[in-house]
Amino acid sequence: MIRYVLPLAYKQATLEMVGGKGISLSKLLTAGIPVPDGFNVTTSSYQIFVEKNHIQPHINKLLDGIDFNNTSQLEDVSTQIGILFHNGEMPEEVSASIKISYAGLGNIAVAIRSSATLEDLHDASFAGQQETYLNIQGENEVLAAVKRCWASLWTARAIAYRVKKDIKQEVVALAVVVQKLVFSDASGVMFTLNPINGRRGEMIINAAWGLGEAVVSSLVTPDTIVVDKNLERIVSYEAANKERMTVRTSDGTEEILVPERLRKKHALSWNQVMQLTQLGKKIEKDYQMPMDVEWALEKDKLYIVQARPITVLPPEWVLPEKGVIYTKGSLAEHLPNPVTPLFATFGLEIVNRASALLWVDMFGKSAKKLMPENGAYTIINGYVYLSAKSKPLLIAVKSFSPQSLRRVLTNSVTRWEAARKEFEFVIKQWEKKLLYKLNSHQIMEGIQTVFYASCIYFTRIQLTLPAASISETLFTKLFRRTARRIGMTDTSVFLFGFDTIALQAEKNLWSLSEWVKQNSTLNLYLKNNPSRKIAEDFMSSVMPTEVLQDVWIEWKNRINQYFKDFGCTAYEFDFAYSTPQEALTPTLESIKTFLEGKGESPFLRQFTFEKRRKQAEEKILEHMGSARKKLFLKLLHWAQETVPMRENAIYLMGMGHPLIRRMFQEISERFIRGGAISHLDDIYWLTKSELEALIEQVDKNMSLSHMSGIIPARKAEFQKYLGYVSPSKLPEKNKKTISHLSRKDGKIVLMGIGTSAGIVTAPACVLNSPEDFEKFQPGSVLVAVTTTPAWTPLFASASAIVTDIGGPLSHSSIVAREYGIPAVMATRTATRKIQSGQMIMVDGSMGTVTFNE
Incomplete structure (x- = not known):
């Protein structure tokens, strides 16, 4: 016997009969939980309605061949399906059952809620996919609302969600819960x-x-x-x-x-x-x-x-050690994503070894009192955190003693240049070696040596970067009021237009694009092909037929020279991530942007800022006495010397990564030949001990352990971590955490730190890694966890910048101010809450990002 309606308290109800919401309410009632009285309109009612009105064949035809990623197409199909339900006739046996049950409630005002058979499950909630109607009264109104609920099974977002979850559209059905309001x-x-x-x-x-x-x-x-x-x-x-x-x-x-x-x-x-x-x-x-x-x-x-x-x-953010504070500062800021198993077990060990030397250098004998058991850096739920025992007074006394300040603030540029030269020397020594002639142990020694040099370089610049931050802060604080009196709203004009490595790289790409414009076949080829296709052709031995041979050879030579000059950097400090030399698409996208006239000339921008800077200096000096003028010039020259150094120092942090990646690739190829792994990048999903065991087997010509089977699970765990929102500080306070996001007038407001003034409303483009660069559309808001100097070319065509982490003196902030676009840092969750293509309003003055939920 077909049951068209069932009481909410019906104990034999199944998910297939009453849907997720209905079965949940039945379970609650059985457990003695106070639930408003009501009844379920079963899936049988939906099915007989759809069958008698011949709706499903129409739905199948409408869905056949549409682009499920095309929102407007989905909305159009959804509207047409809704009309089918609206015009459909309710079968007599169904309407009679509903009327009798509704009369049993006393013909009162009710809430009518959709209850899908695939709803409220432990792995797919479908929350918000179907409709709810409140304060419905009268049997005809109830019947109409039930039909509207049935139709809501076919909203655009419900169809798209089922596609995403790989659920067949023809197997779904809908029950409806009718409850006392x-x-x-x-x-x-x-x-x-x-x-x-x-x-x-x-x-x-x-x-x-x-x-x-x-x-x-x-x-x-x-x-x-x-x-x-x-x-x-x-x-x-x-x-x-x-x-x-x-x-x-x-x-x-x-x-x-x-x-x-x-x-x-x-x-x-x-x-x-x-x-x-x-x-x-x-x-x-x-x-x-x-x-x-x-x-x-x-x-x-x-x-x-x-x-x-x-x-x-x-996730539960359980602290590894009591009495320790964990933050996303220092090197952790350059590891914004979860780290791979190899970096977690091998890379971080080297990072901590180098950091221990820095701590002794900074804190002397007190280093032991501050250093946690796991070292300066540790991993929580896949994310790297800087940690220190919670002794803020001791840190403050040691960090801000006259001796420490003098050592950190003097000769910072000279000390950075010395650190850079030492780092470069190590890299050049290992670049001379022919990797194929070395055994795997020797190559591994090279990796350790170069990466240790990377970490030592980072610790050395930690003692130079404060000079840039403090000089800029002091200069701004002391002369902001004077600048405002003469009509200058932003003192950063005094610090822009200097020839940093990132700017030199951008100018090189601009010049390259100008050369391309003079070669019509190459220009047309680059404009008409996506970056991925251009990158494939670049790496291929077969040149594209539409480009002249001598032009193509010159093009490749110029690109290779660009990478030789500016490709020694990294997008992220985990060496598992491709470097600019490997991931060609970001560089190609920058060139294509310039070719299409969507990016400003970096030469013109630098010239403009140099002119403004000199005019500003002359203007402000006219309003100063001799004593104050002397202090102004001293602080100005200090800031102008150290601020570009900060950008250059960070740009070169990953200088050893291209070589490290080549060395790992050589070992990985040997593993593949031995059947241990299947792909070059699989090596980064091994642990240190697994890697060392395989190296031992390779060098002794033993059969290799098969590791491919363990890698998918580790990648799945990485994806799980990627979905987490890692707190900027642990332990965290509830109040601070909750207040980071609010809602106003039906919109979500993310609160961060406004670091570059201005208000822009534009579509968002969420970039999780350089692999996403080709998705970036000029005029979009760049949304990322953080950015490094290697991301700078994107700023030329971005309308605003939003990041999860960072502050007023981070790379994103500095470059955004130089480009004159709004920036909001430290939103914590922008990359998780915002979808690409979504219209968002970025207010760089208030530090807010507003958008519809």
């Missing part, structure tokens, strides 16, 4: 773990006035309550300014302004928070997993209206 005085959501920091012992409750729609639709910033669920005590209660609320009207719902007296008042009392906590603990225990729960409060009675598993569990 709770006339909520307050409502909200509850997570039975802390989704911000992953702490399993904490719950977070969001609460606002009125119906819950304002909270789940982000129309209001709710109160945020953090609860210690084991001790059942409130850790913190942040009362938001709740400006709007959803209320019931005669024909639905509407958003109204909250009365002034209630806006900052707590939406929940202590007793109500404790009741919710107890309900949350019971639900979590019954489901045996963390849950996302929607609740409503009516006349001091709490109801649970929905509960679903939290499908993506945030």
Whole structure:
């Protein structure tokens, strides 16, 4: 017998019959959780409606051959499917069953919610994919709302989500939950773990006035309550300014302004928070997993209206050692992504060895009191953190003693040049060696030597970079007021236009593009082909037929010379990442941008800044007395000498990476020949001990251990880590973490540090690595975890910069100010929250990034 309608409390209900939401409510009722009364319209009702109105064949035809990545196509198809459902006739047996069950509720106002068969599962929540309709009253209105729910199975976002999850479109079906509408005085959501920091012992409750729609639709910033669920005590209660609320009207719902007296008042009392906590603990225990729960409060009675598993569990950021502070500073800032197994077990060991010398140099005998057991750098959930025992007074005394300051601030440029020459010497010594003549142990020795030199270079520049930061800060602080009096709003004009290595590289690419314009066949070829195709042709022994042979040879020679002069750098300090010499597409994209006239001439930009700088110097000197003028010139020359040094020093951090990558490649090729691995880059997914064992086997002509089988799991774990939002500091405080993101007027507002003024609204382009450079569209907002000097060519065509980490003196900030585009740093989550193509507003003065959810 076909059941078209079932009571919510029907214990034999299955997922296939009532969908995820229906089965969840049935489970809650069975466990004694207070759930509003109601019934399920089963999937059988949906199926007979679709069958009798011949809808599925039309859907299949509409979906056949469309581009599922094309939003406008999906929206158009979705609209056409919606019309099919609207015009479809409800079968008599279905409508009669619904009318009888609705009458049994007393013909009252109800909430009607979609309940898909693939919804609220432990690995795919489908949250927000289908529709909910509130305050529906009258049997005809209920029937119409049920049809609208059925149609919402075919919204553009629901179709796209199923494609992403590789779920066949023809197997889905939809049930509908019809429930008594709770006339909520307050409502909200509850997570039975802390989704911000992953702490399993904490719950977070969001609460606002009125119906819950304002909270789940982000129309209001709710109160945020953090609860210690084991001790059942409130850790913190942040009362938001709740400006709007959803209320019931005669024909639905509407958003109204909250009365002034209630806006900052707590939406929940202590007793109500404790009741919710107890309900949350019971639900979590019954489901045996963390849950996302929607609740409503009516006349001091709490109801649970929905509960679903939290499908993506945030990590718990467990500290490796007590009494230690972990930050994303120093070298960790140049390792913004999770690190590969080889860097974690081999590279970081060398980093810590070099860092230990720096600490002794900086802190003397006190280094032991500050250094954690794991070393200066450690890994938490795949991410590298700088760590130190929490003795801030000792660090301050040692770091800011007159002797330490004098050593750090004097002769910084000379000391940097000496460090660079020593680093270059090591690289040149190993570049002379023919790798194929060395055994694997010898090549490994070379890798260790060159990477250790990289780390020593980094520790050496740590004692030179502060001079640049302090000189700029002092100069700005002392002369900002004078500059403003004569109409200068930004003192950074005094520090722009210098010939850094990054600028020299950009000028080289500009000159190369100007040469290309003089060769029509090459110019046309570069404009008409994507960068990946050009890169493939470049690496091939067969030249493209549309370009003259002598021009192609000259083109390759010029590109190779560019990499010889400027390719000795790295996008990221983990040596598993390709260098500019290997990843040709970013360089080619920069050239194509110049060819298409979308990038400003770096020569003209430098000339303009030099002119402005000299004019500014002359102007400000006219308004100074002789004593102050002397101080001004001394600080100005110091800043102008050290600030370019900072950019050059960081640019060369990865100078050894191209050689290290070639040496790893030589070893990797030997592993592939022996059957140990399948691809060149597989070597980076091995651990140090596994690598050393294979090297031993290769050099002794033994059969190699097969390692390919373990690599997919490690790559999957890396992808899991990549989805985490790594806190900038551990341990972190709840208040600081929660306040980093807010909602206003239905929009998400990410708060960071404004480091370059201006306001721009433009589509975002999220770049996770240099491999994504070819996706960048001129005029887009560049969104990245961080950037290094090797990213500079992109700034010429970006409208604004947004990063997860960084500060006013980071590379991204400095270059953004020089290019005159807005920049917001330290948003923490921009690369996770923002989608490429999404319109965002970047306010570099306020330090905010605003966009629709």
